[in-house]
Amino acid sequence: MSVAIVTERLSKQYRIGELQSTYGTLRDSFGAVARRLVQRDHKAHYEEIWALRDVSLEVYEGEVLGVIGRNGAGKSTLLKILTRITTPTSGRAEIRGRVGSLLEVGTGFHPELTGRENVFLNGSVLGMKRREIQHRFSEIVEFSGVEQFIDTPVKRYSSGMSVRLAFAVAAHLEPEVLLVDEVLAVGDAEFQRRCLGRMEDLSQSGRTVIFVSHQMQAVAQLCDRAILLEKGSVVLDGASGDVVAHYLQTVGGTGSVRVWPDLESAPGDDLARLQSVRVVDEHGEIAAAADVRRPVGIEIGFTVLRMGEYAVFPKFKLYDARGNVAFNAMDTSSRWLEPSAPGEYVSTAWIPGNLLNEGLITIDVGICSLRTIKLHPHAGCVDAVSFHVQDPGEGDSAKSLFTGQWKGVLRPLLKWTTEER
Amino acid sequence: MADTELEVRDRVPAHETERSQRAQRVDRVTVIKPAPRWPHLDLRELWHYRELLARLAWRDIAVRYKQTSIGVAWAILQPFLTMVVFTFVFGRFANFPSKDVPYPIFVYSALLPWTYFASSVALASSSLVSNRGLVTKVYFPRILLPLAGVTVPIVDFVLALSVLFGMMVWFSTWPSLAIFLAPLFLAMALIAALGVALFLSAVNVRYRDVPYAIPFLMQIWLYLSGVVYAISALPERWQWLLALNPMTTVISGFQWGVLGTAPPELGKSLVGVAATAVFVVVGLWYFRRSEPRFADTI
Numbered sequence A: 001m002s003v004a005i006v007t008e009r010l011s012k013q014y015r016i017g018e019l020q021s022t023y024g025t026l027r028d029s030f031g032a033v034a035r036r037l038v039q040r041d042h043k044a045h046y047e048e049i050w051a052l053r054d055v056s057l058e059v060y061e062g063e064v065l066g067v068i069g070r071n072g073a074g075k076s077t078l079l080k081i082l083t084r085i086t087t088p089t090s091g092r093a094e095i096r097g098r099v100g101s102l103l104e105v106g107t108g109f110h111p112e113l114t115g116r117e118n119v120f121l122n123g124s125v126l127g128m129k130r131r132e133i134q135h136r137f138s139e140i141v142e143f144s145g146v147e148q149f150i151d152t153p154v155k156r157y158s159s160g161m162s163v164r165l166a167f168a169v170a171a172h173l174e175p176e177v178l179l180v181d182e183v184l185a186v187g188d189a190e191f192q193r194r195c196l197g198r199m200e201d202l203s204q205s206g207r208t209v210i211f212v213s214h215q216m217q218a219v220a221q222l223c224d225r226a227i228l229l230e231k232g233s234v235v236l237d238g239a240s241g242d243v244v245a246h247y248l249q250t251v252g253g254t255g256s257v258r259v260w261p262d263l264e265s266a267p268g269d270d271l272a273r274l275q276s277v278r279v280v281d282e283h284g285e286i287a288a289a290a291d292v293r294r295p296v297g298i299e300i301g302f303t304v305l306r307m308g309e310y311a312v313f314p315k316f317k318l319y320d321a322r323g324n325v326a327f328n329a330m331d332t333s334s335r336w337l338e339p340s341a342p343g344e345y346v347s348t349a350w351i352p353g354n355l356l357n358e359g360l361i362t363i364d365v366g367i368c369s370l371r372t373i374k375l376h377p378h379a380g381c382v383d384a385v386s387f388h389v390q391d392p393g394e395g396d397s398a399k400s401l402f403t404g405q406w407k408g409v410l411r412p413l414l415k416w417t418t419e420e421r
Numbered sequence B: 001m002a003d004t005e006l007e008v009r010d011r012v013p014a015h016e017t018e019r020s021q022r023a024q025r026v027d028r029v030t031v032i033k034p035a036p037r038w039p040h041l042d043l044r045e046l047w048h049y050r051e052l053l054a055r056l057a058w059r060d061i062a063v064r065y066k067q068t069s070i071g072v073a074w075a076i077l078q079p080f081l082t083m084v085v086f087t088f089v090f091g092r093f094a095n096f097p098s099k100d101v102p103y104p105i106f107v108y109s110a111l112l113p114w115t116y117f118a119s120s121v122a123l124a125s126s127s128l129v130s131n132r133g134l135v136t137k138v139y140f141p142r143i144l145l146p147l148a149g150v151t152v153p154i155v156d157f158v159l160a161l162s163v164l165f166g167m168m169v170w171f172s173t174w175p176s177l178a179i180f181l182a183p184l185f186l187a188m189a190l191i192a193a194l195g196v197a198l199f200l201s202a203v204n205v206r207y208r209d210v211p212y213a214i215p216f217l218m219q220i221w222l223y224l225s226g227v228v229y230a231i232s233a234l235p236e237r238w239q240w241l242l243a244l245n246p247m248t249t250v251i252s253g254f255q256w257g258v259l260g261t262a263p264p265e266l267g268k269s270l271v272g273v274a275a276t277a278v279f280v281v282v283g284l285w286y287f288r289r290s291e292p293r294f295a296d297t298i
Helices: A026-038 A075-082 A115-125 A130-144 A159-171 A189-204 A216-222 A240-254 B002-011 B014-027 B043-048 B050-067 B071-093 B103-125 B144-151 B153-170 B177-206 B210-223 B236-242 B246-259 B266-297
Strands: A003-015 A048-060 A064-069 A090-096 A099-101 A177-181 A208-212 A225-230 A233-239 A257-259 A272-280 A289-291 A296-304 A312-319 A325-330 A343-351 A359-371 A374-390 B029-032
Touching: A003 A075, A003 A208, A048 A075, A048 A208, A048 A233, A064 A075, A064 A216, A064 A240, A075 A090, A075 A177, A075 A208, A115 A130, A115 A159, A115 B050, A130 A159, A159 A189, A177 A189, A189 A208, A189 A216, A208 A216, A216 A240, A225 A240, A233 A240, A257 A374, A272 A343, A272 A359, A272 A374, A296 A312, A296 A359, A296 A374, A312 A343, A312 A374, B043 B050, B050 B144, B071 B103, B071 B153, B103 B144, B103 B153, B103 B177, B103 B210, B103 B246, B144 B153, B144 B177, B177 B210, B177 B246, B177 B266, B236 B266, B246 B266
Parallel strands: A064 A208, A064 A225, A099 A177, A177 A208, A289 A374
Antiparallel strands: A003 A048, A003 A090, A090 B029, A225 A233, A257 A272, A272 A296, A296 A343, A312 A325, A312 A359, A359 A374
16 A cells, blocks of 8 residues: 655644734834833743644555544644644644645635535636636536525525535545544534545545544544554554543543642733642532532632732633533632732532533633733633533423434523414 | 546546546645745736636626715716816816816716726725635735725726717817727726735735825825826936836826827836836735735734
């Protein structure tokens, strides 16, 4: 078997500021330059992190490789480098054959243009030649099932129709190498379903596929081989079932408690440091699993080192097993309106029962301050804790006595009223 | 893979298979490397993507004329009404010098290349940010976006040209043979606009101040380009200083062609050409240097 993709010590370094999508204004930079001139120490004001570090891989033709890892482990960065959207900081990679990615499905679609015009535009964006598109135009239109509306502006299409048209173009690109980032393909359920379908089709016809996903089941099922990324490096490479099992054990093992006993090395800056994060039940006991019907507490301990100009307060972000953000939460109580006095604090946020759906929940925790309208992070920990939400199946949850799969990030127990008329 | 190779061999004669397969292999190996320290422009790659450039330019034109209700008329109305205002303000009241041709046609013939330049700079400078979806999702040489940006206003220029012909008949002025050189002067405007826009579009990715600065910049630039007055009426040393602005050469060269006024002086034109070259080299260098981080910062 010949090699389709080789990467040699592929690395990518980001400045922290770049990852937060706040773009500076010129005024900010002038300010920064001025500060640097005034301050004697030329310590850089940004932190640098390796999103990807020395990733060396060989993917063989026809292989379906799963890429798994926590949020921020470098999965998406790897795909972005392989699709050439961004360049590596060091290392190199070689890909044999035409590269397609489901990232790009529908990119360049313009709502004002007709379906026909968009097929040509999108085709060129994906790297097809005009003659190639002309040659396949009728096939594409037939495949999309929107023949009737092909000369109607896409803004009048339903979302299902434009997804079908976009996939019809992508389906005729016929790449030898397909890169799929399921994490980014969020949104439409129809879209996700088609992504998976398209991937299966191509892998069955012997194409090379790299599949990034949070759905462990899908990775175990669809991939022959998987790699586990952690902090930008490959920590495990093997049969997909083994890698998935290992991942579930270790992230499960991230567990519901995280403590930083040493203030010096705890995450944070000169103002605030994270000290502990715990998942607790109603009685304050640490809980690795939560009953879907009962409230769960997220207990965040932190230290304020000095009197700052602003109040600092805890914040967290909650993800479901597929990597969807279920919600963000921050402490809005009035005690954080005044600048926080130095000291140790423990805040607990209560997530009500009958809100989250079953499955693995992971939580990013941070300590922030609110400066007029900007959130400024002081301390942060990605995937700080995780816990399982379980339904004991006693019939009084939103699922009642049904025991099958219940989709959705949330599972609220709603109040229903019915009148007989 | 073995299966597909067999399939191909079934259909194509053996000697052809080997050759075409080898060609395909060599063709389609994508090598991904860190961005080079000294950026250069990959012309071969640009040629490879020429269809996408045409497609992007065509998209902008199509969308523009679909979205506006009087579409084509805007291209003509904008320079025409500006001409009317300038004629009253600068021609009548201020009595600015106009190279001995009627002021309206003098100012209109200057407004044509100027409007092209100003809208090219504005469109191309925002091209990266307004195509964020493309930049963050697909690979293509990013320079296509500002390139398409300076191509699109050519359509408006050509439309507005019809009014110029009408005015030439009305004022019975005759073009000189130098009209055949007019495309060269316009090419100079395009290259100068591209140089400025390459720089500004890359800056705009990091700092969103650019769209606010451009109208202001263009307003000042207009008065330094000899649109509302004839540069040749200024003291000689000011003329040399203004020659650093490529648009002075573009405008007097274009007027030389369409109005038969005095040609731009060779020495000053060469200064303008040199300035254009500097614009494009600096713009390109900054653009290519920032390019690797576009998708990360945009």
